[in-house]
Amino acid sequence: MDKINIDLSIIGLGAASYAAALYAVRYQIPTLMIGEDFGGETATGGLIENYPGVPEIDGYDLMLNMKQQVENYNIKTINENALSIEKKDASFLIKCSEKTTIESKSIILGIGRERRKLNLENEEELTGKGVSYCSTCDAPLYKDKITAVVGGGNAAIEGALLLSKYSTEVYLIYRGNKIYRPEPVLLRHLDESKNINILLNTKISKIIGNNESGLKSIETENGNKTKNINIDGLFIEIGADPRLKIPNQLGLKINPTTNEVHVNNLMETNIEGIFAAGDLTDASGNLKQTVTAAGQGAISALSAYNYLSQIQK
Numbered sequence: 675m676d677k678i679n680i681d682l683s684i685i686g687l688g689a690a691s692y693a694a695a696l697y698a699v700r701y702q703i704p705t706l707m708i709g710e711d712f713g714g715e716t717a718t719g720g721l722i723e724n725y726p727g728v729p730e731i732d733g734y735d736l737m738l739n740m741k742q743q744v745e746n747y748n749i750k751t752i753n754e755n756a757l758s759i760e761k762k763d764a765s766f767l768i769k770c771s772e773k774t775t776i777e778s779k780s781i782i783l784g785i786g787r788e789r790r791k792l793n794l795e796n797e798e799e800l801t802g803k804g805v806s807y808c809s810t811c812d813a814p815l816y817k818d819k820i821t822a823v824v825g826g827g828n829a830a831i832e833g834a835l836l837l838s839k840y841s842t843e844v845y846l847i848y849r850g851n852k853i854y855r856p857e858p859v860l861l862r863h864l865d866e867s868k869n870i871n872i873l874l875n876t877k878i879s880k881i882i883g884n885n886e887s888g889l890k891s892i893e894t895e896n897g898n899k900t901k902n903i904n905i906d907g908l909f910i911e912i913g914a915d916p917r918l919k920i921p922n923q924l925g926l927k928i929n930p931t932t933n934e935v936h937v938n939n940l941m942e943t944n945i946e947g948i949f950a951a952g953d954l955t956d957a958s959g960n961l962k963q964t965v966t967a968a969g970q971g972a973i974s975a976l977s978a979y980n981y982l983s984q985i986q987k
């Protein structure tokens with residue numbers, strides 16, 4: 675079993691984590707990155723058009739740039755997921771999937787969220803090829819196309835309204851018999867919209883397309899009626915769950931309204947020495963984006979630096 679001692683461990687390989695790592699290595703903190711899957715949601719989300727200074731880039735390439743920029747400095751990555759973390763005296767003991775154990779004086783958690791899925795055949799294969807989990811991010815890619823949004827909450831309505839500005843026709847598909855506790859202003863915009871078709875009591879039973887053609891159509895079910903609808907984009911807006919297993923092990927405070935790890939504006943959690951950034955946290959409200967995650971990552975590194983300087987005095 676490998677055992678490593680380090681000042682700072684950054685857990686996750688997404689935008690929050692790489693930004694944290696870049697700042698940490700430039701503050702010359704002995705730093706380790708921990709994660710099995712490179713790039714996080716940015717890497718798998720397709721084209722990014724809203725990262726400042728980069729007009730258009732595939733998310734995977736953007737993450738590769740972040741990784742290369744960090745690797746110009748002295749940093750080690752353990753390509754294993756963190757399984758558990760416990761407090762040990764003034765440090766934290768991190769146990770990883772391949773049995774590496776790390777004793778770390780401080781930690782930045784950038785482990786993001788798990789998108790809720792429909793769990794249909796082709797869903798994974800077509801993600802980034804017509805299937806998306808983020809209308810804020812991908813709506814402009816569907817100019818003059820036909821799109822559908824699945825979901826009945828505010829995120830789904832906001833997604834449909836945004837898409838209606840780009841797409842010729844938008845289907846809002848929800849399995850319930852009425853939109854779920856909508857914000858009144860959204861409902862009014864929905865009523866006023868000319869190109870959103872609301873399909874209630876309807877669920878998607880098939881996603882049709884393949885790796886080469888991309889998404890072609892969906893099959894919907896309403897009672898015992900099935901229907902095939904040709905669409906170019908399917909937006910699954912049925913929520914995302916922050917990865918709370920490790921935060922709960924550590925006893926981190928969870929925001930009771932959003933179910934996200936609660937941080938202050940320095941990305942400090944309620945436990946000294948543990949910082950958190952990005953989509954895992956309640957730092958950026960509803961704007962969960964690569965740029966906000968990266969900004970919070972940078973702040974978390976400065977906070978870790980200040981914390982380490984203070985305990986090493």
Ligand SMILES: Cc1cc2nc3c(=O)[nH]c(=O)nc-3n(C[C@H](O)[C@H](O)[C@H](O)COP(=O)(O)OP(=O)(O)OC[C@H]3O[C@@H](n4cnc5c(N)ncnc54)[C@H](O)[C@@H]3O)c2cc1C
Binds near residue numbers: 688967
């Ligand atoms: C389809 C899609 C398209 C998007 N498009 C855009 C866009 O156009 N523009 C934009 O700004 N934003 C976009 N976003 C949002 C953006 O991708 C996220 O806001 C951003 O990735 C959040 O970064 P993060 O580092 O907080 O989390 P993530 O990117 O989710 O990274 C989390 C990392 O933690 C790792 N991890 C999880 N558990 C563990 C563990 N136990 N141990 C170690 N590592 C772990 C994961 O493998 C991953 O590497 C999109 C999102 C989706 C889903």
